[in-house]
Amino acid sequence: MEGRILAFILLCLVPHVGAITVEIPKPKPYESARGGNVTLPCTFIPSKPNPATVTISWSVRGLEPESEEDQFLTYYYPDASIDTTSTYGGRVAVDVDVPKGKANLMISALTLNENKIFKCAVQIRGDVNGKTSDTTRLVVLVAPSTPICNIQGTAEYGQNINLTCKSEEGSPSPTYKWESRDVQNMPRVPDPKTTDKDGILSLYNISKDTSGYFICTSANKIRSATCNITLSVMPPSMNVASTAGIIAGVVIALIILFIVIYCCCCRKKKNEEEYAMGVHEEFHDKEPEKTSGGQRSNGAAGDRSDQHEVKSERDHDNRRGYDDPHSDYDDRRSDYDDRRRDHDGRRRDHDDQRRDYDDRRSDYDDRRSDYSDRRSDYDDRRSDYNDRRDRYDDRRDRYDDDRRHDRDEDRPPVPANKPPRRD
Numbered sequence: 001m002e003g004r005i006l007a008f009i010l011l012c013l014v015p016h017v018g019a020i021t022v023e024i025p026k027p028k029p030y031e032s033a034r035g036g037n038v039t040l041p042c043t044f045i046p047s048k049p050n051p052a053t054v055t056i057s058w059s060v061r062g063l064e065p066e067s068e069e070d071q072f073l074t075y076y077y078p079d080a081s082i083d084t085t086s087t088y089g090g091r092v093a094v095d096v097d098v099p100k101g102k103a104n105l106m107i108s109a110l111t112l113n114e115n116k117i118f119k120c121a122v123q124i125r126g127d128v129n130g131k132t133s134d135t136t137r138l139v140v141l142v143a144p145s146t147p148i149c150n151i152q153g154t155a156e157y158g159q160n161i162n163l164t165c166k167s168e169e170g171s172p173s174p175t176y177k178w179e180s181r182d183v184q185n186m187p188r189v190p191d192p193k194t195t196d197k198d199g200i201l202s203l204y205n206i207s208k209d210t211s212g213y214f215i216c217t218s219a220n221k222i223r224s225a226t227c228n229i230t231l232s233v234m235p236p237s238m239n240v241a242s243t244a245g246i247i248a249g250v251v252i253a254l255i256i257l258f259i260v261i262y263c264c265c266c267r268k269k270k271n272e273e274e275y276a277m278g279v280h281e282e283f284h285d286k287e288p289e290k291t292s293g294g295q296r297s298n299g300a301a302g303d304r305s306d307q308h309e310v311k312s313e314r315d316h317d318n319r320r321g322y323d324d325p326h327s328d329y330d331d332r333r334s335d336y337d338d339r340r341r342d343h344d345g346r347r348r349d350h351d352d353q354r355r356d357y358d359d360r361r362s363d364y365d366d367r368r369s370d371y372s373d374r375r376s377d378y379d380d381r382r383s384d385y386n387d388r389r390d391r392y393d394d395r396r397d398r399y400d401d402d403r404r405h406d407r408d409e410d411r412p413p414v415p416a417n418k419p420p421r422r423d
């Protein structure tokens with residue numbers, strides 16, 4: 001009975017005797033820091049000990065399933081010759097001992113280019129059954145670089161924002177973790193809706209209470225590094241852009257207001273200057289036939305500027321009258337006739353003022369007789385004229401003074417040598 005069981009076990013084992021076994025022992029994956037050295041062990045057990053010829057090869061392929069295999073090193077036994085491609089230059093070597101079944105690969109000055117899958121294969125003539133190769137993963141370790149923290153979105157009340165955290169390098173890929181502190185720098189529990197995934201901290205419906213410090217830690221098995229963000233959540237109207245906009249708007253409004261006020265003042269001042277100049281020119285240049293005080297004082301227009309003109313014209317007339325009364329009165333008479341025609345014309349234009357004009361016409365008639373009387377009076381006075389001339393000059397000065405005075409007081413003038421207004 002025992003003999004039969006033993007025979008069964010032997011029968012089961014027999015098929016394995018003629019097969020080769022190649023194995024890369026644990027641990028898998030192998031890890032080594034960038035810049036360091038690593039040895040990838042590989043052992044093989046041929047079906048028959050002490051094979052005459054052995055070919056050991058190492059190849060590599062990327063992590064992606066479809067990536068091609070690159071056999072970069074081949075070792076021939078027993079002549080111990082090595083063929084290497086330029087893939088890793090002089091940085092690779094093998095440590096082979098065929099009788100002991102050792103075919104180790106050594107890589108120095110590791111770079112991220114060796115962060116791949118390595119395969120050890122052993123070929124022995126006549127020994128093709130079994131496991132002729134094995135693979136392992138080599139992880140080249142790189143400490144995470146200092147991460148960069150950023151804010152995506154607008155830090156205003158009610159907004160959803162992301163805080164992002166990313167290290168440029170790090171192998172294996174770093175993991176990220178956000179922690180939050182309030183404005184007093186005390187740790188706090190984030191809002192339950194907050195998510196922290198792959199370095200993106202998503203904050204929803206943020207408010208003033210969301211403000212504070214957010215620290216991101218990027219870490220792998222080598223090391224960790226942090227960055228932080230100071231988040232201050234603003235009311236929607238108080239962000240920088242709209243604040244700047246409001247300030248700019250106020251400034252522009254003030255500038256416009258200033259321009260408007262300045263223009264108004266300028267125009268007012270200019271008008272005053274023009275008015276003053278007009279009076280001045282009138283005094284010096286206007287001929288007496290243009291108007292007379294009596295007529296104008298009866299005019300429908302009663303505004304002050306007209307009254308000013310009237311006064312200065314009257315003064316003008318008066319002065320000329322004293323200088324040369326005769327020719328002046330002749331001029332005035334023709335002037336009145338002209339004026340009457342003028343008034344007739346204006347009557348057509350101002351029917352509603354007709355009665356007014358009629359009154360004035362009678363007024364003018366009265367005055368004409370008045371002027372006739374005064375003309376003879378002047379004839380009489382002509383002999384006195386030379387004597388009185390000096391006095392007239394004195395009075396001229398007084399009139400000038402009076403005129404200035406009247407203008408200062410801005411009231412309608414009543415010249416001394418004219419009958420008082422009857423209207």
Ligand SMILES: *[C@@H]1O[C@H](CO)[C@@H](O)[C@H](O)[C@H]1NC(C)=O
Binds near residue numbers: 036037108109
């Ligand atoms: C790596 O191997 C090279 C030789 O290949 C040696 O000079 C160097 O000291 C080794 N460095 C480490 C960290 O073992």
Ligand SMILES: *[C@@H]1O[C@H](CO)[C@@H](O)[C@H](O)[C@H]1NC(C)=O
Binds near residue numbers: 152160161162202
């Ligand atoms: C925040 O991240 C999520 C997921 O990546 C994305 O869907 C969302 O649009 C991001 N929000 C902002 C404001 O960038």
Ligand SMILES: *[C@@H]1O[C@H](CO)[C@@H](O)[C@H](O)[C@H]1NC(C)=O
Binds near residue numbers: 205
């Ligand atoms: C956002 O938060 C405010 C209180 O902070 C709440 O009144 C409002 O309903 C929230 N909105 C949403 C969409 O959750």
Ligand SMILES: *[C@@H]1O[C@H](CO)[C@@H](O)[C@H](O)[C@H]1NC(C)=O
Binds near residue numbers: 213215227228229
């Ligand atoms: C935030 O980062 C700055 C450098 O960027 C550092 O000086 C400061 O200590 C950090 N604060 C915290 C709370 O980590």
